[in-house]
Amino acid sequence: MGLPRFMKYLLVEDNQELANAVSSRLRLDGHVIEHAATLEDATAFVEIGEYDLILLDIMLPDGDGRTFLRNHRSSNLDTPVIILTARSQVSDRIGSLDLGADDYVTKPFDHAELEARCRAVLRRKAGKSQTVIEMGGVVFDPVAGAISVRGNNVSLRNRELRLLELLINAPGRVFSKQKLADRLFSYDEDASENAIEVYIGRLRKHLEPSDIKITTLRGLGYRLDHDA
């Protein structure tokens, strides 16, 4: 990777525990992290320093993270921003689209996943801001929560969308049904594993015209593949 090795991050997050965990993780890789717990702090930080990447929580004690993002963009600053958002309805994301978020990660997240996203965004920064994921005839816009297959807009339901989101962000990787269920359902919902099978089926139907297919690995899980 031709990227500079060490980056400077700004983490805007009010949950102290989560902030500590993320910070210490990223520091292990040699990055510099500064942490703001409020919008006010974040604004102050940005005025003083320069950052390579901003990790931004949406729900903050003194306001909506999107206001920050909007102000940031209107100051003509192109620092890439990754949104940290709670397990959410699609509607939460709509609106971030025009504000110029570069990517988003839904809590809870694997740290490996967060790191991967950061690297991806930083790599992209060399070129232009690209938020949509395109693959095998499928265009997936995570921030808007919409997909199109071979040019046709397809409206996915909430669960289908989130399932696709999980799979397409790690193509070629196996997800056990257990893991998918953990990510799709919150703890008070107890859905059977069959629910996952059903959703995989529904999603497959939507993806039929594309070159993306979801492979079943019996006893292991599912994997999204891009067949040539």
Add this chain to the structure above:
Amino acid sequence: MGLPRFMKYLLVEDNQELANAVSSRLRLDGHVIEHAATLEDATAFVEIGEYDLILLDIMLPDGDGRTFLRNHRSSNLDTPVIILTARSQVSDRIGSLDLGADDYVTKPFDHAELEARCRAVLRRKAGKSQTVIEMGGVVFDPVAGAISVRGNNVSLRNRELRLLELLINAPGRVFSKQKLADRLFSYDEDASENAIEVYIGRLRKHLEPSDIKITTLRGLGYRLDHDA
């Protein structure tokens, strides 16, 4: 590959029976296990010794395992942590990912599965996201659940894959049929030793075009060799 063969584990678990089972199991592979039954003990252990991997129960008599995890992370220690959690505590294990756990296993678990997770995490740690193992024309990608032999993708079944994983992680080491059976099958499955012979045969067939051979040592077991 490249990994030290013997690791030092810290097991934090208050259930004595389970702790013994896990310990003795891992010791069979030559690893060193230290066992802490309380948060207090665990903290003491971590202050004194260095560990390659920590297995951490969430519910402990003197507090929540996540407290430990949080402290551990904020001390900038990057020892990988795998959470052990009961099936019902879904929210626990999800939240733990945010706190910097590397993986989680739900009780009750197969020992085979626990071992697989441990290997995966250790590999990830050592190889900096280089998770694939390459050897004698065989590329083994545990995350994708796939292998390729001389460039051709080969789809292995669940059991074949796990058998290969065991062998390729310790090339040159002899595994008795008994040991392989222990690793491949859980307690409630009682397969004959012949099943192992069958799987070895099937795996050999897949590996035929490669430079990897599985050698039979009569009366002792099997060994994976890389012949020049």
Add this chain to the structure above:
DNA sequence: CTAAACCTGACACTGACCTGACAACGTCAA
């Protein structure tokens, strides 16, 4: 040479997975 250990093609079975149908639930407008 003999017995034990190992190999392997064939086969039956089980349970993991798929899918159409449906009921429960929430939403929205009237």
Add this chain to the structure above:
DNA sequence: TTGACGTTGTCAGGTCAGTGTCAGGTTTAG
């Protein structure tokens, strides 16, 4: 409130890939 509508998870029935056993053949140690 009512009813129409979209979404969601369960269920039951069917399919089939993966699995382990077996029987008979082959190899090896002593």
